[in-house]
Amino acid sequence: MKKRDFILIGAVLVLAFLCWVVPRAAGIFAGEDASRVRITVGGEEYGTYSLSEDQIIEINDTNVCEIKDGEVNMIQADCPDQLCIHQGPIHIQGETIVCLPNRVVVEITGNDKDEQLDGVVQ
Known part of the structure; x- marks a missing residue:
């Protein structure tokens, strides 16, 4: 060489x-900048929660999410494959946990300032 x-x-x-x-x-x-968790069920918003507050969220008697130490994790689900549980915790903006059989989506979102328009192009 x-x-x-x-x-x-x-x-x-x-x-x-x-x-x-x-x-x-x-x-x-x-x-x-990620500070909130948005949970949707069947395409409709179920709730928005703060990542800074540790809590357990029961979703329609099918899934249970846990927010702890700035991360969110699916800890219980009645779906057959349990892929949403095995995915592990998420904490970075844009990451998601999806439970397809129950149509549950858990998404990390940013602050309100991130959701505002940056500019308008004509």
Whole structure:
């Protein structure tokens, strides 16, 4: 192998590393503004809860969510596959837990300021 081959391999490795690190760093910074959990059942909003307040939420006698230490986790569900429980806790804005048989979606949202319009283009 020539010197140019090593330079090319090194450049590809650095690029691959940056492609792996940058999205994760962006997710960490996005998670700083996340402060609420929105729960919808069948496409209709069931409730919005604060991530800063530890609580247990029972959803239509089918699912139970727990908010603890700034994370939300599905701790009980009567669906057959239990995928929503095995997914684990979420805490970064945009992350979701979905229980498809019960049509329950748990989503991390940001503050009210994140949901306002940034601008209007005509």
